[in-house]
Amino acid sequence: MGNPCGIILNFGEQVVYFAGDTCVFSDMKLIAELYQPTIACLPMGGHFTMDIFEAVKAVEFIKPSLVIPLHFGTWPPLSEDPQEFKRQVESKGLSKVAVLKPDEVFEVSLQIQ
Numbered sequence: 001m002g003n004p005c006g007i008i009l010n011f012g013e014q015v016v017y018f019a020g021d022t023c024v025f026s027d028m029k030l031i032a033e034l035y036q037p038t039i040a041c042l043p044m045g046g047h048f049t050m051d052i053f054e055a056v057k058a059v060e061f062i063k064p065s066l067v068i069p070l071h072f073g074t075w076p077p078l079s080e081d082p083q084e085f086k087r088q089v090e091s092k093g094l095s096k097v098a099v100l101k102p103d104e105v106f107e108v109s110l111q112i113q
Contacts, residue, residue: 023049
């Protein structure tokens with residue numbers, strides 16, 4: 001119902017891919033090749049965005065060191081379980097997953113060059 005878009009934030013040693021409200025798409029492989037994101041913030045709520053199955057595929061495409069799932073549990077249609085997403089991603093050895101609570105702050109060490 002709008003124009004979904006993502007953004008790449010390059011902080012030198014840390015490159016963050018914030019996927020916005022989207023589904024998995026093959027150009028995520030190109031994003032990985034061009035920018036090598038170390039952190040991916042991926043929607044996985046399952047309504048208007050990826051579900052767990054699709055979000056795990058996105059992690060396979062992007063290959064980040066850390067994934068932060070977004071857009072889950074904020075209202076009834078967004079019912080996907082972030083702990084299940086974490087279990088699937090980490091059991092495949094794809095990435096570490098940080099599931100945050102609302103308003104939780106997560107700090108990442110940055111070395112800006």
